[in-house]
Amino acid sequence: MRPAGTGRNLPAFTPFQPPEDVAVMAHSLAASSAPVPSLAHNHPPEAEALRRARVDLAACFRMAARLGLQEGICNHFSAVVPGRPDLFLVNPHGLSFAEVTASSLLVCDFDGNVVEGQGQPEATAFYIHARIHALKPRARVAFHTHMPHATALAMLEGEPLVWAGQTALRFYGRTAVDEDYNGLALDSREGDRIAGSLGEADIVFMKNHGVMVVAETIAEAWDDLYYLERAAQAQLLAMSSGRALKPVPEEVARRVAAQEAAGRADSARLHLDSVRRILTRESPDFLA
Numbered sequence: 001m002r003p004a005g006t007g008r009n010l011p012a013f014t015p016f017q018p019p020e021d022v023a024v025m026a027h028s029l030a031a032s033s034a035p036v037p038s039l040a041h042n043h044p045p046e047a048e049a050l051r052r053a054r055v056d057l058a059a060c061f062r063m064a065a066r067l068g069l070q071e072g073i074c075n076h077f078s079a080v081v082p083g084r085p086d087l088f089l090v091n092p093h094g095l096s097f098a099e100v101t102a103s104s105l106l107v108c109d110f111d112g113n114v115v116e117g118q119g120q121p122e123a124t125a126f127y128i129h130a131r132i133h134a135l136k137p138r139a140r141v142a143f144h145t146h147m148p149h150a151t152a153l154a155m156l157e158g159e160p161l162v163w164a165g166q167t168a169l170r171f172y173g174r175t176a177v178d179e180d181y182n183g184l185a186l187d188s189r190e191g192d193r194i195a196g197s198l199g200e201a202d203i204v205f206m207k208n209h210g211v212m213v214v215a216e217t218i219a220e221a222w223d224d225l226y227y228l229e230r231a232a233q234a235q236l237l238a239m240s241s242g243r244a245l246k247p248v249p250e251e252v253a254r255r256v257a258a259q260e261a262a263g264r265a266d267s268a269r270l271h272l273d274s275v276r277r278i279l280t281r282e283s284p285d286f287l288a
Contacts, residue, residue, distance in 0.1 A: 049082035054102035055287060056218040056272060057089055062286045063275045064145070065097035069229060071146040072096065076125035079218050080133055080140040081107060088133050090126070092119035101288045110134050124185045131191030132214065136198055139214035141221040146210040149232035153205065160205040161231065163253050164238065164245040168231035170264070172257035176201035181208035203228060222275070223268035
């Protein structure tokens with residue numbers, strides 16, 4: 001299949017099928033019985049905008065893989081299709097982040113139908129991301145990972161971040177904690193519960209599980225995901241010293257958070273631009 005807006009034929013994508021005797025943490029999504037909508041129905045997405053979203057999202061997957069932010073084939077990034085709030089892009093079940101390309105990403109609806117692409121989303125990816133996008137319209141992008149340092153903080157009692165480092169302060173006032181781990185998200189009820197835990201936050205520490213980052217743009221989600229892991233890593237290194245941490249006074253934390261917010265969108269765009277340049281130079285197959 002040639003995604004709209006590519007202007008060239010792309011190689012066929014064959015989804016990975018794990019051997020029957022190999023157990024995987026990821027779960028297949030049962031096919032939906034609902035009618036499958038068309039990308040061209042009523043309000044077709046703008047071809048170049050969809051292509052750009054595919055490329056940007058694929059770049060995030062690839063750089064996340066390079067930085068060790070993935071866990072096998074079990075984590076997922078998604079983004080609402082430009083101009084189609086009823087559809088979203090998500091990675092297919094069976095691919096590691098390092099294998100994702102722009103054309104391999106699936107376009108799905110909120111009933112679990114694959115509108116464009118080959119393969120199926122992983123079940124928890126669908127039930128978490130579809131419900132977040134449906135219930136939280138501001139969350140046009142949702143990144144869920146078990147990245148090691150942020151997940152380690154989600155395994156501890158109490159607040160995950162202690163606001164002792166400048167990198168962490170960009171998240172001051174923007175985080176929530178889901179204290180009620182309830183097992184794998186294999187139905188819409190659990191997806192709804194996770195979406196509800198967001199409140200007005202941009203980052204959720206999912207206790208005993210991982211983290212969720214939501215944003216209006218792919219660039220802002222990537223930027224927050226990257227710096228969240230760096231902030232968690234720095235905090236854990238400081239904690240490992242055995243010495244007491246020195247939190248920033250609340251007034252200063254609020255001021256720094258406001259300073260960070262003022263330039264966050266532009267900085268995020270430049271950050272993702274740099275990721276695309278690096279990958280275009282070193283791993284251009286992500287564009288396929």
